[in-house]
Amino acid sequence: MLEIRLHTLLLVVAGTVGLIALPFVVRSLSDSALPVHAAGQALPTPTPVPTQGLSERARELAASLVLTPTPDALPTPLPPAVSATVRTDGRPLNLRRGPGLDHPVLGSAPNGLLLSVTGVSRDGAWLRVEVPEWESGVWIYAALTEVEGNLAIVPTAGE
Structure with a gap:
């Protein structure tokens, strides 16, 4: 029952x-x-x-009572796992197409700019960083940066 x-x-x-x-x-x-109830037989009215x-x-x-859904809170973006801050003597840092001086300069980054690191060259001298203008990332000379985080977790990349 x-x-x-x-x-x-x-x-x-x-x-x-x-x-x-x-x-x-x-x-x-x-x-x-x-x-x-047999199949096809009408069910009783509730x-x-x-x-x-x-x-x-x-x-x-x-x-x-009228329920109005509230929009979900937007997630707070997480800081990059590994970042590099440009540290030069005041001059901008060259952004290159690949790791090494033989690759063309695509632009520059000002001193103090924080960049997210997405790759490290095989020799560790160059860092691939995210820049909105270039989806595949650009390369900066690691010695002119201050790295925050563990570079060991960043994949090795290069051309």
Whole structure:
């Protein structure tokens, strides 16, 4: 036998004023068997949940309750696992297409700029860093940077 019990839940949300009473149903099965319906046979019409025992105000609140979803908080971006800060004598640092002086200069980075390290040259002298203008990254001379983090976790890269 299916047993239905009506309960009232009082919901109090921190930082808000007022109470909301919401009816909810707890259904439980007893040891007796449930009726079985043959395929294609119409199921009985569900019985409406009784609202007896609720105050008039609680019924009004339940009837007028409108739930509006709140947007999820945007995740805070994580700092790069390994970063390099440009440390020169004030001059900009060349950004190169590849690791080494034989690769063309694509641009420059000012002193004090923090860059995310995405690769290390085989000899460890050059760092591949993220720069928005170049999706594949650019290379900077490691000796002119101050590295924060463990370079051992950065993959070896190079041309």
